[in-house]
Amino acid sequence: MNQLPETGFxxxxQIIGNPKAEPPIPxxxxxxxxxxxxGVKSGRFPKPVKIGNGRSTFWRVEDIRALIARA
Known part of the structure; x- marks a missing residue:
């Protein structure tokens, strides 16, 4: 698994990967x-937060860690 920061977004x-990025993101x-x-719509995955002008979508690292922990 990738190294996740303790906190942040x-x-x-960064979550689902991007093989076309340079370098590829696992x-x-x-x-x-x-x-x-x-999964976000059904509640299986965490809800995103909007930052800045409301057009940028992010997920809290803490929410992703919790998702991984309960899997």
């Missing part, structure tokens, strides 16, 4: 983007 590609939670958003 993650963007979606997934923490290996699911497709549509599956992730379905």
């Amino acid at each position: 993650l963007r979606l590609p 997934p923490i939670i290996p699911v497709k983007k549509s599956c992730w958003w379905d």
Whole structure:
């Protein structure tokens, strides 16, 4: 698993990975983007927070750690 910071925020590609990035970003939670958003909608995955002008979507590292812990 990737090293997660103790606190902070993650963007979606940092969570589900991006093999096309340079260098490629390995997934923490290996699911497709549509599956992730379905999981957010159903409550399976944590809800995002909007930062800045409301157009940037992030997830709290603490919420991702909790998700991993209960898996």
